[in-house]
Amino acid sequence: LSLERQDSSVTSRVRLFEREEETMSCFEKASIIALVYLQEEERTMISTQSRATKGNVAVQELELTYFLEAALQSAYVHYFKKGNLVKGIKQMREILRAMETRPTQNFRMTIAKQLAEVLLRNLCENSYWNPFSEPPPDLLKSEESDPFLINLTTGPQLYQGDSLFCPKDIVEEALLLLLISESMVNRDGVISRAPDQREDRNISFQNASALYDLLSITMGRRKQYEMLSECLERAMKFAFDEFHLWYQLALSLVACGKSTWAVSALRECANLQPSDPSIPLMAAKVCLGPIHWLEEGERFCKIVTIMGEEAGEFLSKGYLGLGLVYSLQATDAPLRSSRDQLHKKALKALKRAHSLDCEDHRIALYLSLQLAFNRQISEAIEQLQVALKLRNDDMHSLHLLALLFSAQKHYQRALDVINLAIGEYPENFSLFFTKVKLEAVHTGPEEALETCKHMLNMWQTIHNAQFSDCDKESSTTEKRSTVRSSTAEGVATDKRSTVHLTFPDFHEADAGSLRVPSIAASRMELATSEISAQSSAVKHAPKQLTIILEQIWLQAAELFLELQRTKEVSFCIQEAASLFSMSNDVIFMRGMLEEMRGNLSGAKHFYDEVLAINPRSAKIMEQLGRTLHKMGRNSLAEKFLRDAVQAQSTSHEAWNSLGEVLQDQGKNEDAAEYFLTALELEASSPIVPFTVIPREL
Numbered sequence: 001l002s003l004e005r006q007d008s009s010v011t012s013r014v015r016l017f018e019r020e021e022e023t024m025s026c027f028e029k030a031s032i033i034a035l036v037y038l039q040e041e042e043r044t045m046i047s048t049q050s051r052a053t054k055g056n057v058a059v060q061e062l063e064l065t066y067f068l069e070a071a072l073q074s075a076y077v078h079y080f081k082k083g084n085l086v087k088g089i090k091q092m093r094e095i096l097r098a099m100e101t102r103p104t105q106n107f108r109m110t111i112a113k114q115l116a117e118v119l120l121r122n123l124c125e126n127s128y129w130n131p132f133s134e135p136p137p138d139l140l141k142s143e144e145s146d147p148f149l150i151n152l153t154t155g156p157q158l159y160q161g162d163s164l165f166c167p168k169d170i171v172e173e174a175l176l177l178l179l180i181s182e183s184m185v186n187r188d189g190v191i192s193r194a195p196d197q198r199e200d201r202n203i204s205f206q207n208a209s210a211l212y213d214l215l216s217i218t219m220g221r222r223k224q225y226e227m228l229s230e231c232l233e234r235a236m237k238f239a240f241d242e243f244h245l246w247y248q249l250a251l252s253l254v255a256c257g258k259s260t261w262a263v264s265a266l267r268e269c270a271n272l273q274p275s276d277p278s279i280p281l282m283a284a285k286v287c288l289g290p291i292h293w294l295e296e297g298e299r300f301c302k303i304v305t306i307m308g309e310e311a312g313e314f315l316s317k318g319y320l321g322l323g324l325v326y327s328l329q330a331t332d333a334p335l336r337s338s339r340d341q342l343h344k345k346a347l348k349a350l351k352r353a354h355s356l357d358c359e360d361h362r363i364a365l366y367l368s369l370q371l372a373f374n375r376q377i378s379e380a381i382e383q384l385q386v387a388l389k390l391r392n393d394d395m396h397s398l399h400l401l402a403l404l405f406s407a408q409k410h411y412q413r414a415l416d417v418i419n420l421a422i423g424e425y426p427e428n429f430s431l432f433f434t435k436v437k438l439e440a441v442h443t444g445p446e447e448a449l450e451t452c453k454h455m456l457n458m459w460q461t462i463h464n465a466q467f468s469d470c471d472k473e474s475s476t477t478e479k480r481s482t483v484r485s486s487t488a489e490g491v492a493t494d495k496r497s498t499v500h501l502t503f504p505d506f507h508e509a510d511a512g513s514l515r516v517p518s519i520a521a522s523r524m525e526l527a528t529s530e531i532s533a534q535s536s537a538v539k540h541a542p543k544q545l546t547i548i549l550e551q552i553w554l555q556a557a558e559l560f561l562e563l564q565r566t567k568e569v570s571f572c573i574q575e576a577a578s579l580f581s582m583s584n585d586v587i588f589m590r591g592m593l594e595e596m597r598g599n600l601s602g603a604k605h606f607y608d609e610v611l612a613i614n615p616r617s618a619k620i621m622e623q624l625g626r627t628l629h630k631m632g633r634n635s636l637a638e639k640f641l642r643d644a645v646q647a648q649s650t651s652h653e654a655w656n657s658l659g660e661v662l663q664d665q666g667k668n669e670d671a672a673e674y675f676l677t678a679l680e681l682e683a684s685s686p687i688v689p690f691t692v693i694p695r696e697l
Helices: 013-055 066-081 085-097 102-122 137-141 170-188 195-221 225-238 243-255 259-272 278-287 294-311 314-332 336-356 361-373 377-390 395-407 411-424 429-442 445-474 477-485 517-538 543-562 566-579 584-596 600-613 618-630 634-647 652-664 668-682
Strands: none
Touching: 013 066, 013 085, 013 102, 066 085, 066 102, 085 102, 102 170, 102 195, 170 195, 170 225, 195 225, 195 243, 225 243, 243 259, 243 278, 259 278, 259 294, 278 294, 278 314, 294 314, 314 336, 314 361, 336 361, 361 377, 361 395, 377 395, 395 411, 395 429, 411 429, 429 445, 429 543, 445 543, 543 566, 543 584, 566 584, 584 600, 584 618, 600 618, 618 634, 618 652, 634 652, 652 668
């Protein structure tokens, strides 16, 4: 310390350099001697305590004095001031590797947190070196060498052994250091609300807050949000009336998908900072997501709208959220009168949002979507043009434009828009499903099947890429063996196993096919034998990706139904059932297949099963009503079709089927009215429901 504070009266640069190196040598020796001294004093104190226990003599605890702490940290602090990163990190690691003593516990917590911060802030992945290896040559070249050699007869005792954990990258080491610090913070933190401990409590909170900020950065790099949320839950004992930790917890819960807990945390954040409109908007966004808490979302949005001008730019977002809530409630409403009223409220809220912020393309998009729900197709297209002017490459805007064109029966224009959107977003399955529907109506099922084949190939590519990422991260033999089993038999183009998905290439023997029945049967047997091999790998895919694969198979089955190729339909249903055997859509498609074969009672059995699982599905009630009508049970068919119309009043197929039933019953006036309603709705009906456009805040 004397050398460091000595006046630089020496004019020689060589002498100044020698003094600097001598200072660093003294600091390093002081650090080593301090560690040795503390370990020896700890050993002496333990032996003294064992003797004093027998004689009931009090023993004074050893403390970390100012000079001892200065001796431990001066070396690495001086290195960092001079820009010598390698030596500073090495010095900190050596201190942390020394066996712990009671006086240095708090100091170790501080230095561990500091080292983690240095690693995260100053090193990249390529320049990292672990504690037992040499630093990269590039880093050594940029730093000065040390001509002074430190020769001490005794060094501190270090943690040693074959089972010591050695981190492999920056994140592993930083995470290890921070978790060690977290355990100490939670152990020694002051949480008492006594007035005389206010200062200590503030210091504990500041240390905990800084530590958990670093943990958020570290775990965020690896997307370990669930682990982060668990760490932040442990920090809640410091979080009484502390907004920052509550908000960190809420964001981590949102990121890891714990939506119900996230809403509770955000509600507490809103209570701590009631003047911040972004917090209730975040809570409303979560409520409108997977948990579908629409009433709770409405309350959060009204908190923002009640603020008025105090909400600033967030006021338009509040009305947008309110409009989306009403729109989603209208979709779920069981009564037509309630549905119409909610649609009006949604349209009013969205118009208010658009008047507040006419430059937001998402507000313009959802206003257009709401007009489409009201079957105001021309007005919806005009409003959508505003959204596209603000952002002409938005996927949902292009998708909605294609649906609006299909509602006007301009199928070629709709296909052109869908192809344009697919060019911008080539891996979006929702666009491809709409394209399949358009092609089935406009160009025929054969071309739509080609698109389905492309979707299978695209799904396989995405699946294999995700499996490759899992192998790189986990590198467990269990996953690798599971992937290898997916190839089973056959020719593989790559040494890595992949899931092979393809349609069968056989036709009904009695439908004009040139293939003989034995060949078709052998192909069916081969295709069936591959299902178990494929499903063993597919079942490890993410659930959302597996649901998409099921929908692709069922879409292909629907197209094969139009072509009356029952064997292909059965194959596709079997593939979908291997993913989700009790899926509503799979059972429904089985009923469709039985109906095509003429087995109406078998079809009714499957429809009854699906209706028992999902009693509010208009699609199932409509199909069951048609089947009952074919069976001659008109009264029951009328009942189910009226329920279908009540559940979805814009379904022109349900209205038309209801008219046919009433016509057979001799109720011609009512039937004519329903036929006209069906014609009116069909004129503005899109190729797929407008609800395919996600409504998210």
